[in-house]
Amino acid sequence: MSAYAENSFFVLPNVALVGGGFFLHATRDRKDRFLTDGNQSGRSTYDIAKPKFGVLWNVAPTWQVYGNVSGSAEAPTFDANSFATVATSNLRAQTATTYEVGTRGIRPDLTWDLSLYRSEIRNELQCLTTSIFSPCSIVNADRTVHQGVEAGLGVAFLKSLVSAEDRVWFNTAYTYNDFFFVRDALYGDNRLPGVPTHYLRAEVLYRHPSGFYAGPNVEWSPQAYFADNANSLTVPSYALLNLRIGFDQGSAWSGYLEARNLLDKRYISSVAIAGVANVASEIFNPGTGRAVYGGLRYRW
Numbered sequence: 001m002s003a004y005a006e007n008s009f010f011v012l013p014n015v016a017l018v019g020g021g022f023f024l025h026a027t028r029d030r031k032d033r034f035l036t037d038g039n040q041s042g043r044s045t046y047d048i049a050k051p052k053f054g055v056l057w058n059v060a061p062t063w064q065v066y067g068n069v070s071g072s073a074e075a076p077t078f079d080a081n082s083f084a085t086v087a088t089s090n091l092r093a094q095t096a097t098t099y100e101v102g103t104r105g106i107r108p109d110l111t112w113d114l115s116l117y118r119s120e121i122r123n124e125l126q127c128l129t130t131s132i133f134s135p136c137s138i139v140n141a142d143r144t145v146h147q148g149v150e151a152g153l154g155v156a157f158l159k160s161l162v163s164a165e166d167r168v169w170f171n172t173a174y175t176y177n178d179f180f181f182v183r184d185a186l187y188g189d190n191r192l193p194g195v196p197t198h199y200l201r202a203e204v205l206y207r208h209p210s211g212f213y214a215g216p217n218v219e220w221s222p223q224a225y226f227a228d229n230a231n232s233l234t235v236p237s238y239a240l241l242n243l244r245i246g247f248d249q250g251s252a253w254s255g256y257l258e259a260r261n262l263l264d265k266r267y268i269s270s271v272a273i274a275g276v277a278n279v280a281s282e283i284f285n286p287g288t289g290r291a292v293y294g295g296l297r298y299r300w
Helices: none
Strands: 002-012 015-030 042-060 063-074 094-107 110-122 125-128 137-140 143-159 167-181 198-207 212-221 238-248 253-260 268-271 284-286 291-298
Touching: 015 063, 042 094
Parallel strands: none
Antiparallel strands: 002 015, 015 042, 042 063, 063 094, 094 110, 110 143, 125 137, 143 167, 167 198, 198 212, 212 238, 238 253, 253 291, 268 284
16 A cells, blocks of 8 residues: 655745655565475565655746655565565565756757756665576665666757748757665675666657658667676667657547667667676577567547
């Protein structure tokens, strides 16, 4: 069971103080009736309350600046609490305090969304792969930090190419992920695995007032990142070229066609993280080769 409440109190016509919080109650109760491999019965209960405080400044009707300090929590899943070993029967809930500042806005030919954040996490739940075809084992890390930048920008840099209302947009989304252990007994201040440090998606998209749109886009992970907590094995960088075309006039019907990985690049799309990995570890998931997707949507 969880409950969340939040409210904004305007102390000025365009400035609001934000207050809120949430409560989480979770119980993991397991009764093992097949004892040939040991008794895995057990029960864990989690009760967590966290507050939220913030401020919101409406600089203009289409422009906001904000800052928040908020708490969060995640209880281990039912499967994670196997109660087969001390490590898995004493799993603690993951909790975090997050500090965030940012701005967002939308204009006729410009959109933006920028957020800088830092999450200080206790007992981060990690799913570590131990062997092929086996489910990962859930463990608690001690102290970790997730901090970074999330940025999005859209600019209409060309207008009226074919008709008076058409636009050519440059859209980009960038994330910077600086995730690391904090004086961990095993891994020191190593980087947390499985997440690219930098990730960029950018596109040039032509939009016609009739609803037609088309353009290329790229996905780029420019820097290798670690596959394990020991930081002994890395996942290579990659770049993909894609193309999308479609029709959406805001009416009931819309459709799209998207070609992905046009250059048929071989790359690793994700990794099942491990404590310590090597070149023989079977933890890598290959990305899809050249592919074409299409679809129709009906809204009512």
